Amino acid sequence: MPRHRMKRPHLPPDHAKGILHDLTWTVGPLLLAFALATALVVWLVNPAPPRTITISAGQPDSSLYQTAQQYAKVLARNGITLEVLPSDGSVQNLERLLDPNVQVDLALVQGGIATKEQALSLMSLGSVSYVPIVVFYRGKGLTLLSQLEGKRVAVGRAGSGTRMLSLKLLEANGITPGGSTQLLPTDGLQAATQLVSDEADAVFLSGDSATRGLMLRLLKVPGISVMDFNEARAYTRIFPYLDEIELPPGVLDLGRRIPPQTVHLISPTVELVARTSLHPALSDLLIEAAQEVHGMAGLLQRAGQFPSPVAHEFPISEDASRYFRSGKSFLYRALPFWLANIADRALVLLLPVAVLIFPALRLVPALYRWRVRSRIYRYYGALLAVERGAMHMSSDDERHALLVELDYIEESLDTLKLPLAYADALYVLREHIGFVRSRLATASRKEKHTA
Structure with a gap:
């Protein structure tokens, strides 16, 4: 068995x-x-900042483009590459920021060109400089823009921030396109030449057009004067993105005392505007760069006046407000940028x-x-x-x-x-x-x- x-x-x-x-x-x-x-939290909640970002600036020979290039040098010291994209100016800069198909992270934008809806979809890292509107005219005694009715006025080239702001100011004084006033699409040296040769009665200069050299040359021409905005405070109330600034006597030429008396001007500011997706660590770096580039005293500003957190047209970001209020955090003050960023992200994981x-x-x-x-x-x-x-x-x-x-x-x-x-x-x-x-x-x- x-x-x-x-x-x-x-x-x-x-x-x-x-x-x-x-x-x-x-x-x-x-x-x-x-x-x-942990990887999911890092990826979704606090991702690492990109090493390359893009700014839309201005024409290659403009002050906006030069400013962006200076930002790039400062950011490069912290291992961040800032690619500077030329543009036609503030109008195109704003259009690029609003277009999701354009790879732009931030831009330099002049106040007065965005609608309320457009402004609310972006955020500002602060104002960085003044771009005053300076009106030169033939004759004397001009104190109101409404007195330009029926004259030949150069208001800036089509699509420029100068033209958009000039038309808004003239419209507030009852002057609109299609009326008796001839609005010439020229700016800068071309507009100044038209004024000197009596092809224009008045010109609006702003930004790169209103250089110290060009203003001196115009004021030395007999019969040409600069408009004193006596109603500057009223303009700042009607247009919140405008500031009242002054040209003190002799600021253009002390020896010849030009101008001979204080000239009141109105001015929007250039804001460093970004998409809301900008990494907070990069926000701090950009404001730090702006402080280095714009912090010195100038013809129109005091030392330390810019960059400024004062909201004009675009809402100030929370990160920018925190930076202006308390500066860089301890980690970013004590450690190199990338090491501080790693430590900061680690704290988020606690x-x-x-x-x-x-x-x-x-x-x-x-x-x-x-x-x-x-x-x-x-x-x-x-x-x-x-x-x-x-x-x-x-x-x-x-x-x-x-x-x-x-x-x-x-x-x-x-x-x-x-x-x-x-x-x-x-x-x-x-x-x-x-x-x-x-x-x-x-x-x-x-x-x-x-x-």
């Missing part, structure tokens, strides 16, 4: 692995989950780390206990199968097969590695193996006595 063979019980395949193996399989999945959560790590620390011991005890419980499962087989055995072959399986279970315990804290469970298991072995012996004696 063939010997009966029992199916060998399924025992833990890792019974000979050490404590480190258990810890790895207990803590490893939690560490992996934590790493994935909250999610606390949320994840503390429950995980409480869960690890419980998972470890479950893993160790689960191996012991699988031995009990195999032992229970042997005991049930003893209750139904009907021959010596079956008893012998059960004893072989019992020996296999006991031998595997010799290589089982458990922490000392679970040694009592191991010895209790050995006692239970002895108990089952004794039941097999008792059952065998009963069978022989019965026979």
Whole structure:
């Protein structure tokens, strides 16, 4: 009669692995989950700043373009590349910022050219300079723009910020295109030449057109005067993006005292405007660059007056407000930019780390206990199968097969590695193996006595 063979019980395949193996399989999945959560937070909540950004500036020979180039030099010291994109001026700069298909991050934009809806979709990092409107005219005694009715007035080339602002100011004084006033589409030196040659009665100069040299040349021409905006304060109330500024006596030429008396002017400001997606760390760098470029005293400004957080047309960003209020954070003052950025981003992770790590620390011991005890419980499962087989055995072959399986279970315990804290469970298991072995012996004696 063939010997009966029992199916060998399924025992833990890792019974000979050490404590480190258990810890790895207990803590490893939690560490992996934590790493994935950390990566997700870094990617979604606080991504690293890009190393290259683009600014829309102005024409290559303009002050806006030169300003952007100076920004680029400052940012380069911190490992950031600022690509300067030439443009026709503030109008095109604004259009690029509003167009999602154009890869532009920020731009220099003159006040007075954006609608309210356009302004609210962008953010300002502060005003960086004045761009006054200076009106030169033939004759004397001009104090109101309404007095230009019916004359030839150069208001700037089509699409320029000078033209847009000039038309708004003239419209406020009842002068509109298509009326009796001839609005000439010229600016700068061309407009000044028309004024001197009596091809124009008045010219609006602004920005690069209103240079110190050109203003001196015009004021030295007999019969040409500069308009004093006596109603400058009224203009600033009607147009919130305008400021009232002054040309003190002699500021253009002290020796000849030009101008001979204070000239009141109105001026929008150039703002450093960005898309709302600009990284906060780059916002700080750009304002720092603006402070270095625009912080000196000039013809129209005091030292330290620019950049300024005073809101004109575009809302000041929260990051810019924080910077103007308290300056750079301690990390950015004490560390190089990229190292400070890494440390700053790490601090952002503290909250999610606390949320994840503390429950995980409480869960690890419980998972470890479950893993160790689960191996012991699988031995009990195999032992229970042997005991049930003893209750139904009907021959010596079956008893012998059960004893072989019992020996296999006991031998595997010799290589089982458990922490000392679970040694009592191991010895209790050995006692239970002895108990089952004794039941097999008792059952065998009963069978022989019965026979």
